[in-house]
Amino acid sequence: MLDDFLWRAALAGLGVGIAAAPLGCFVVWRRMAYFGDATAHAAILGVALALLWNLSIFAGVMGVALLMAFCVSTLSGRGYAMDTLLGVVAHSALAIGLVAVSFVSGVRIDLHAYLFGDILAVGKIDLAVIWTGAVLVISLMLWRWQALLTATLNEELAYASHINPRREQLVLTVALAIVVAVALKVVGALLIAALLIIPAATARPFSRTPEQMALIAAMIAMAATTGGLRAAYMFDTPTGPTIVSLAAVLFVLAMLVTQSWRFLCQHLSIRGKPASTRRDQ
């Protein structure tokens, strides 16, 4: 089964989707969307450094993503706003990464593959790396779940319950770095943030609790990756962008369904109680 590249691709997509969904929920709840973006952009610098120093791509990306996260969280609150810092770090990391790549002589790299991913080229070792990362991220989230939620709700409530919100932020940052490093090969740097955010945003109107939202987001992410893979194969389109496009289609569908449901409810409830309205007139 693992000898078939389509199966490997599907399993890789599922792994990334499952890990990205609950993390993406926190990215949405904490308004960290740009943080995911920045980490993903910085990943290109990681790729360049890994090639320069002959490291594994995974290690390079992890290192740079973590470094960026530490820089941003220590610098924030010292005269610069978070989004300004992220903008500076993200774009300069991407630019420096592209410059650094040009210094790598003798090695021809397909930069396109790192920007948009190449899920069809996933090998058995990649698959092992992806699933190890996914299991790691999910265990981290399960372990810290209650504390993470409390810290996300309100920092003071967290402190009063002996939870340090800064440490929970660090947990999320590390998890984010792992997901970016793992997902780079599958969807690519430019689309990782999309895979984090779109399933979570799609799940929001259908959920009443954080857990429901994370589960529904995971299911949407799995549907988008497997469906997108199939569509890319059928229509011969680039896989990473196709997966994200399918997720976007699901988001629009979900929005249409909830909006029309709301419209219907309003309409019906007005019709449903004519007696009271008539009495008012």
Next chain:
Amino acid sequence: MFSRLSTKGIPEYCTSLTGNALLRTDQLTVQFGQQPVLENINLSLKPGRIVTLIGPNGSGKSTLVKALIGAIKPTAGHIVRSRDLKIGYVPQRLHLDPTLPMTVHRFINLPKRHASRDIAEALEQAGAEHLLNAAMNHLSGGQLQRVLLARALLSRPSLLLLDEATQGLDHRGVAEFYQRIEQIRQRSQCAVLMVSHDLHVVMRTADHVICLNRHVCCEGQPEKVAASPQYHALFGDQAASTLAFYRHQHANPQDKEILRHAG
């Protein structure tokens, strides 16, 4: 699973050192950069007593509360916590991001899950029993306050910390809220520290009032504080005299405590 980090850097003494106080501060000083926010605060919170913190905007009330829960590290001085200390904290407000789906039931099970019997009891004590399955972002201001109170009660606190918990409530809501606090105090004999702007109601419910303006201006029994010149200087004569008049009608005959001037 839940950390011990928030008390890091603050010496934790045993109960004998705190006397019968649950929590005591010793020359507590907080600075933001070079800016002093709190200077040499000494206070002690004892079981069954309601202490109220009043003071103008920017006087450091919220900073003091944040230092007590461990969210801000003191620049100098100590916070001495008794072993029996368990803080139930009701924040000033709770901003809920609309992207975060949260029911009341889920919220009060954070960060620890509780048995449904305890939950029902806490909700009833806080007057929020009908809200168990409501969505958090559909609650009104008063309902949210009651849910926050229920959540604080669930941890069976020995100290209830309320940071301007009545903000945004109307007069009746405020009165009801304080009545509820009074009942909870009588029932559980917990210590209560309230930060408040509602001077009128403060005077009726507090055992001890601390008037804060970066340092402790004056403290003591409510009517003594209301009569003190420091208090008048801080809140203006008009506000203070309305208060004195109001308090006069509800005066407590067993006033014995001596007013302390620290200013």
